[in-house]
Amino acid sequence: xxxxxxxxxxxxxxxxxxxxxxxxxxxxxxxxxxxxxxxxxxxxxxxxxxxxxxxxxxxxxxxxxxxxxxxxxxxxxxxxxxxxxxxxxxxxxxxxxxxxxxxxxxxxxxxxxxxxxxxxxxxxxxxxxxxxxxxxxxxxxxxxxxxxxxxxxxxxxxxxxxxxxxxxxxxxxxxxxxxxxxxxxxxxxxxxxxxxxxxxxxxxxxxxxxxxxxxxxxxxxxxxxxxxxxxxxxxxxxxxxxxxxxxxxxxxxxxxxx
Numbered sequence: 001x002x003x004x005x006x007x008x009x010x011x012x013x014x015x016x017x018x019x020x021x022x023x024x025x026x027x028x029x030x031x032x033x034x035x036x037x038x039x040x041x042x043x044x045x046x047x048x049x050x051x052x053x054x055x056x057x058x059x060x061x062x063x064x065x066x067x068x069x070x071x072x073x074x075x076x077x078x079x080x081x082x083x084x085x086x087x088x089x090x091x092x093x094x095x096x097x098x099x100x101x102x103x104x105x106x107x108x109x110x111x112x113x114x115x116x117x118x119x120x121x122x123x124x125x126x127x128x129x130x131x132x133x134x135x136x137x138x139x140x141x142x143x144x145x146x147x148x149x150x151x152x153x154x155x156x157x158x159x160x161x162x163x164x165x166x167x168x169x170x171x172x173x174x175x176x177x178x179x180x181x182x183x184x185x186x187x188x189x190x191x192x193x194x195x196x197x198x199x200x201x202x203x204x205x206x207x208x209x210x211x212x213x214x215x216x217x218x219x220x221x222x223x224x225x226x227x228x229x230x231x232x233x234x235x236x237x238x239x240x241x242x243x244x245x246x247x248x249x250x251x252x253x254x255x256x257x258x
Contacts, residue, residue, distance in 0.1 A: 006032055006041040013046035021052035021068065024061035033071045042072040047143040049080030050089075057105070058176030060098035076111060087111070091125045091141070096132045102137060112146050122153030123162075130159035133166055133176045142183055149183050160185040 007079070009015050020028035029101045032038050045051055053075045056064040065086070069076055079085050090102040116124050126147060129137045141147055152158050157165075160180045164187065166173060177199075 003035045003037040006035060006037045007044065009046065010046070012048075015041050015044055015046075015052070017044075017052045018046055018050070018055055021061065021064050022055040022059050024056070024059060024064050026061075026063050026067065029064050029067050033067060039072055042068055042075050043078070045078075047081070049082070051075055051078050051080075053078070053086055054080055054084070054089050057086040057101045058092060060090070060093055060095075060101045062100040062104045065101060065104055073110070074113065076139060079119070081107075081120075083121075085114045085117050085223075087114045087117070087125045088119055088123075088128060091128050091134065091137045092132075094132060094136065099136065099140065102140060104139060106144055115141075115146050116148045116151055118151070118153065122155070124148065124151045124153075126151065126159045127153055127157075127162055130163040130176075130180070131166065133163060133168060133172060135176060135179070138176070138179060142180075149185055151212045156188070158185060158188075161186055 006016055009018075014022075017029065019031060032041065042052055050058075053065060053068045054070065054071075076086055080089075082088075087102070087105050090105060093101075105114060116123075118124055123131075126141055126149065129141060136253045142149060152159055153162075160177060163173065163177050163180060
């Protein structure tokens with residue numbers, strides 16, 4: 001009966017395990033994880049989609065993270081409603097003293113798939129570091145051999161693009177940009193994305209339809225113009241013939257000269 005309380009959330013959907021992980025209360029986390037419902041509680045999300053592991057990573061509690069991952073390693077694959085994995089959460093903290101959570105993730109090969117994972121906006125952890133100009137997190141992440149330094153988000157922006165767009169002191173921004181450039185980053189290299197065969201065929205079909213439509217409109221316009229020219233030409237011929245014959249129905253030469 002006592003185990004059931006582990007699955008009870010508060011108004012924000014946070015369970016006792018969420019609170020213990022966020023506070024870094026390792027004894028409580030160990031106790032909860034040993035209970036019957038402990039593993040199930042580790043997979044539960046609050047109203048923002050965060051698991052206890054997300055909160056531990058965001059709060060830089062590496063020992064708490066290690067305890068949860070030891071008993072529920074699959075938890076590291078979960079993302080919240082923003083599409084953030086635990087590394088996205090860990091890089092948000094810009095305190096230079098709080099880097100243990102990030103180091104824990106970077107040093108484990110099992111978590112290498114998290115390094116370049118994109119959130120709902122297409123941003124990787126490196127993008128997030130660039131947005132906040134977090135130099136303390138940049139050093140460790142950008143030197144990792146498996147990090148895709150030229151990753152682009154859904155707006156076709158890489159980390160250097162985002163760092164350049166931040167509104168902060170020019171000196172701080174320029175120093176951060178210089179570090180990125182030393183690792184080969186350049187502004188806006190990717191102009192467009194490659195279309196697959198089906199998409200290319202659709203684009204060609206759209207172009208063909210557009211060309212046909214333009215041709216049909218041009219043909220219709222030419223027919224109208226030709227008809228008008230023929231009508232005017234016929235009218236002018238008739239007038240000229242009547243004028244030459246001094247037809248009474250046609251104005252006199254004198255009236256034309258006035």
